[in-house]
Amino acid sequence: MLCLFDLDGTLIDSEVGILGCVRHALTQLGVPHPTEMRHWIGPPLRHSFAPLLEHDHDRIEQAVEHYHERFHTIGWREHTVYPGIEAMIGQLKAAGHELAVVTSKPERHARPIIEHLPFGGAFSRLYGPHPSSPHSEKAAMIAAALADFGAKPEDTAMIGDRHFDIDGAVANRVRGVGVLWGFGSRAELEKAGAHAMAATPQDLTALLSA
Template sequence: MLCLFDLDGTLIDSELGITACIRHALDKLEIPTPADLRDWIGPPLRHSFAPLMDHDETRVEAAVHYYHERFADLGWREYAIYPGIEAMIDGLQANGHQLAIVTSKPHRHAQPIVDALPFGHRFTRLYGPHPSSPHSEKASMIAAALADFGASPRETVMIGDRRFDIEGAVANGVTGVGVLWGFGSRTELEQAGAHALIEHPDLLGALLAA
């Protein structure tokens, strides 16, 4: 089976780095930072910045620039691997599953993180949108993965913590598995059409076997 994994909120807890970069960008533009930034983790940056800037495209692009400025230097290192993830990934590969990452994080920011993960070499491919894209692109990236691996939707599962992951899976007829240790909620994942929800990484192997 082809297993496609989201990155932020699924494999790694990246809240520290992402929120620090958001604050950096808003400080540069002298815009008050919202009290809760957890909902910003997952959606495209432009989607989240736009309402704070009255959808002024120039200011939105400036915010994205400042975010990436800090992320490239410091933010990409500010994360923790969720407990149980490494054992899960090792077990999936040992059981013959093909592994890839499909993330809303631009490829150039995601690649250094994946390269630094102790299990990063187990992923055959990494899919990330172009930095200028205002969209999640999960659906199109999942479609690209299906084509690259020559996999059918019935042989593929998308694992993620936000509705964007599940909606991308649904758009491609792929099984969507929502994880409850990330930044999304049970309600969000269920409403998006998740086929199953898991509360700990060690449950995924048994779910796939079933």
């Protein structure tokens, strides 16, 4: 099976780094920080900045650039691996599954994270949008992975914690597996049409091995 993994909220807990960069960007623009920010993790940056910046294109682009400046220097290191993930990846790889990462994070930001993970070498490919893209593009990236691996949709799973992951899976008719340890919710994943749910990495290993 081809197993496509989301990054933030699925393999790593990146809340500290992402929100630190969001706060930095807003501070640079003199914009007060929202009190609740967890919903920023998952959607494309421009989508999240737009309401706060009154949909002003130039200010949104400035915010994204400030975000990237901090992320490039320190933000990419501010994360932890969820317990059980390393063992799960090792088990899936040993069982002969093909593994890849499909993330809304620009590839230039995701690649150093993947390369520094103790299990990063298990992933054959990394798919991330261009930094200038306003869209998550999960559907397009999953389609590219299917083509690159020559995989059938019925032999492929997209694993993630937000509806963006499941939306992309549904668009490509692959199994969408929601994980409950990330930044989404069971209700969000069910509404998007998740094929199955995993409460722990051990549960996920069992689901993907079934």
